[in-house]
Amino acid sequence: MGKVGIIGVxxxxxxxxxxxxxxxxxxxxxxxxxxxxxxxxKDIDASIICxxxxxxxxxxxxxxxxxxxxxxxxxTCYLESLCSSSSxxxxxxYSLVKSGLHDVVAVIGFQKMxxxxxxxxxxxxxxxxxxxxxxxxxxxxxxxYAMYARGHMEQYGTTLEDLxxxxxxxxxxxxxxxxxxxxxxxxxxxxxxxxxxxSNPVANPLRVGDCCANADGSSCIxxxxxxxxxxxxxxxxxxxxxxxxxxTVNLAGRDLFSGLTxxxxxxxxxxxxxxxxxxxxxxxxxxxxxxxxxxMAYENLGFAKPGEGKELIKAKETYKEGSIPVNVDGxxxxxxxxxxxxxGSQIRTVVLQLRGEAGEMQVKDxxxxxxxxxxxxxxxxxxxxxxx
Amino acid sequence: xxxxxxxxDDRFKRFGTVSFTSITKINDFIDYLDQGKxxxxxxxxxxxxxxxxxxxxxxxxxxxxxxxxVSGTGKLxxxxxxxxxxxxxxxxxxxxxxxxxYGDYKMFGRIAGDVPxxxxxxxxxxxxxxxxxxxxxxxxxFHKA
Ligand SMILES: [Zn+2]
Numbered sequence: 412m413g414k415v416g417i418i419g420v421x422x423x424x425x426x427x428x429x430x431x432x433x434x435x436x437x438x439x440x441x442x443x444x445x446x447x448x449x450x451x452x453k454d455i456d457a458s459i460i461c462x463x464x465x466x467x468x469x470x471x472x473x474x475x476x477x478x479x480x481x482x483x484x485x486x487t488c489y490l491e492s493l494c495s496s497s498s499x500x501x502x503x504x505y506s507l508v509k510s511g512l513h514d515v516v517a518v519i520g521f522q523k524m525x526x527x528x529x530x531x532x533x534x535x536x537x538x539x540x541x542x543x544x545x546x547x548x549x550x551x552x553x554x555x556y557a558m559y560a561r562g563h564m565e566q567y568g569t570t571l572e573d574l575x576x577x578x579x580x581x582x583x584x585x586x587x588x589x590x591x592x593x594x595x596x597x598x599x600x601x602x603x604x605x606x607x608x609x610s611n612p613v614a615n616p617l618r619v620g621d622c623c624a625n626a627d628g629s630s631c632i633x634x635x636x637x638x639x640x641x642x643x644x645x646x647x648x649x650x651x652x653x654x655x656x657x658x659t660v661n662l663a664g665r666d667l668f669s670g671l672t673x674x675x676x677x678x679x680x681x682x683x684x685x686x687x688x689x690x691x692x693x694x695x696x697x698x699x700x701x702x703x704x705x706x707m708a709y710e711n712l713g714f715a716k717p718g719e720g721k722e723l724i725k726a727k728e729t730y731k732e733g734s735i736p737v738n739v740d741g742x743x744x745x746x747x748x749x750x751x752x753x754x755g756s757q758i759r760t761v762v763l764q765l766r767g768e769a770g771e772m773q774v775k776d777x778x779x780x781x782x783x784x785x786x787x788x789x790x791x792x793x794x795x796x797x798x799x
Numbered sequence: 800x801x802x803x804x805x806x807x808d809d810r811f812k813r814f815g816t817v818s819f820t821s822i823t824k825i826n827d828f829i830d831y832l833d834q835g836k837x838x839x840x841x842x843x844x845x846x847x848x849x850x851x852x853x854x855x856x857x858x859x860x861x862x863x864x865x866x867x868x869v870s871g872t873g874k875l876x877x878x879x880x881x882x883x884x885x886x887x888x889x890x891x892x893x894x895x896x897x898x899x900x901y902g903d904y905k906m907f908g909r910i911a912g913d914v915p916x917x918x919x920x921x922x923x924x925x926x927x928x929x930x931x932x933x934x935x936x937x938x939x940x941f942h943k944a
Contacts, residue, residue: 534886538819541907544851547815548896548909548938549881549888557879558898565877565921614879662898663851663905668877 413637415508416647417797418515419448420759422630425592425747428525429627433469434479437521440629440752441480444517448633450643452480455633456513458487459503461496461520462751465535468526476519493539493786494700496520497630497754498793502653504634514639520756521629522749532625540788541661553622553701554614555662555788560703561616562668567718571616574702575602576724578609578620578744581699583730585745587771590756592626592747621702626747630755632762646766651779652685652796654678660790669718671704673792674711674783681781681794682713689713692735692796693777694764696757698785699742708783709737712794736774739764754784758795765799815938817887824854827866832937835929839904840864850904869906872924872944873899878910890933899925899941911940918943 421443423429429436437460445452458480460473469475477487492499497520504516524532538546540555563569582597601607602620609620640647654677659665665672682688689712697708709720714735723729729737740746740760743753761780763769782795809821810829831838839850844861850869855862878897888894895910906927910919924944931937 530886542819543811543814543823545896545907546885547818547936548907549816549884549891549894550896551881551883551885553883554879554881554896558877558896561879561921562877612882614881614883616879661851661907663907665905668898 414640415505415650416635416637416640416644417632417650417758417762418635418640418644418647419444419633420631420762421445421447422590422752422756422759423628424590425626425628425749425752425756427592427626429523433467433472433521433523433526434475436523436627437476437519437629438479440521440631440755441517441519444631444633448643452482454515454643455482455485455517456515457485457507458482458517458519459500460487460489461500461518461754462491462522463493463496464489464491465538466522466524466526466532466750482517492791494698494748494750495754495784495786495791495793496751497632498758498782498784498795499655499791501632501634501650501754501758501795502655502793504632505650505653508634508636515633515635518632518634518755519629520631520752520754522751523627524625524749525627544661544663551614552788553617556701556703557614557617558662559668559707559789560701563703563706564616566669569706569721571602573721573724574621574706575599577699577702577705580724580730581738581742581744584739584772585741588741588746591741591745592624593745617701617703623700623743623748626749628747628749628752628756630752630759632755632758648762648765648797648799650795651798652681652683652687654680654684654794656680656792658790660787662788670707670711671785671789671792673789674708674785674794677792677794678712678783681796685796685798687779687796691779692781693779694739694761694774695735695737695781695783696740696760697737697742697783699738699744700748700785702744704785705738705742712781712783731772731774739772739774754782754793757782757784758797761797765797813937816891816932816934816936818936825852828852829937831866832929832939837869837927837929837939838866839869841867848904850906869901869927871901872926873901873906875919875921875923875925875941876900876905877921878919880916895919897941899927909938909940911942914943
């Protein structure tokens with residue numbers, strides 16, 4: 412069996428309050444990917460629709476999308492692993508293609524978080540964890556990640572200033588990413604300015620500036636077997652390694668609070684499958700739903716030793732010109748985080764980087780890239796390694 | 800003449816400020832909270848202890864459980880004080896969610912509102928006690944040991 416390649420990538424702009432229906436939103440990401448690869452829709456043999464269902468009014472969006480995108484009568488299904496849904500979609504597309512069951516599979520991620528009212532959305536956020544044993548205490552995503560931030564600070568002496576540097580980097584690139592929802596500059600000083608919203612506490616120690624924003628958006632990744640990839644694409648990007656893991660939902664079942672075990676585990680698996688180490692990664696997209704999440708990713712993926720992630724950002728090693736550029740598209744912090752679309756957007760960025768088509772965000776001549784996509788509070792982890 | 804309504808055991812709806820679960824096989828947990836006791840379950844087949852309590856053992860697949868009271872003190876692992884709350888929790892603000900490590904198991908809950916913020920630090924010894932919320936619901940909160 413041959414290699415499995417990515418031959419087309421696309422995404423909609425990530426926006427607040429998308430002025431259309433979910434099928435129209437999905438169309439935008441799909442169209443972008445189909446124009447990227449330049450093949451007719453009939454060449455797609457199956458589709459996987461990825462999102463978090465609690466935001467959808469439509470029951471079983473897969474059928475609706477397949478119809479709207481012209482992907483019937485091919486098989487389609489819905490796949491969910493919270494915020495890592497479309498990276499999980501890539502994993503399943505890989506296995507469908509590698510097994511020979513299908514030649515070309517489309518992974519379509521989407522989320523219209525504004526599909527429901529913000530009050531409803533907030534209520535669902537409170538249920539994004541163990542609803543029996545945690546949610547009754549009044550939990551929220553920022554508070555959970557804040558518990559990890561505190562764990563990291565206690566363990567390694569990481570500071571709020573270190574975390575602010577990560578947001579400043581994200582904003583540096585968010586300003587030049589026309590698909591990002593947040594495109595204004597963010598300065599280090601804003602975090603100590605009580606007049607700036609960036610400094611407002613959300614769930615201590617995390618502040619507004621440490622958190623990504625909700626957004627509406629869609630993404631699409633077209634996966635193909637080696638033969639079709641070479642036939643359809645001048646620059647296929649190959650899937651070299653895939654890793655995935657889960658852990659307990661309830662924090663009471665976990666032992667590590669200065670890192671995410673799912674990221675460590677998925678990263679190790681992906682490196683092993685690709686036959687490489689962290690040193691071989693030229694460009695990375697990591698799941699920075701919060702600044703602390705990017706800090707932990709540096710360490711969990713082996714870009715830095717545990718506790719030394721802060722040295723990477725202080726030395727600007729994760730900037731475009733650094734030794735390991737991370738989230739040079741602005742990350743979730745700038746792009747926004749439309750749950751089901753996020754992984755596909757991360758994959759798109761790395762594919763464009765490897766093709767040398769990332770424009771102003773282009774890193775110098777990368778050969779191997781990595782995507783780190785986390786679902787829930789470190790509940791699900793997917794790491795994908797891609798190469799030219 | 801009408802059919803007698805089937806009794807629904809939904810005691811668990813009393814857990815926490817807002818409970819998202821009402822029917823569970825470990826509803827007796829709520830009765831114990833009423834008695835001021837925080838209970839876990841132990842598998843009678845293999846001896847594994849669970850907190851939070853479970854009706855079923857993943858280790859040996861037995862559902863033969865006994866209740867065991869959680870006692871002693873735990874170490875504060877980590878916590879966060881919330882400035883915003885989900886719908887239904889706004890009246891509780893500000894409050895801190897936290898995790899206590901009892902050695903063999905951990906407990907997710909809240910820090911008691913009367914613990915001064917500047918005295919809260921990771922590693923401190925705390926003890927969990929049953930708490931009745933202003934809306935009459937039950938939970939447990941962590942006090943300085
Ligand atoms: Zn057992």
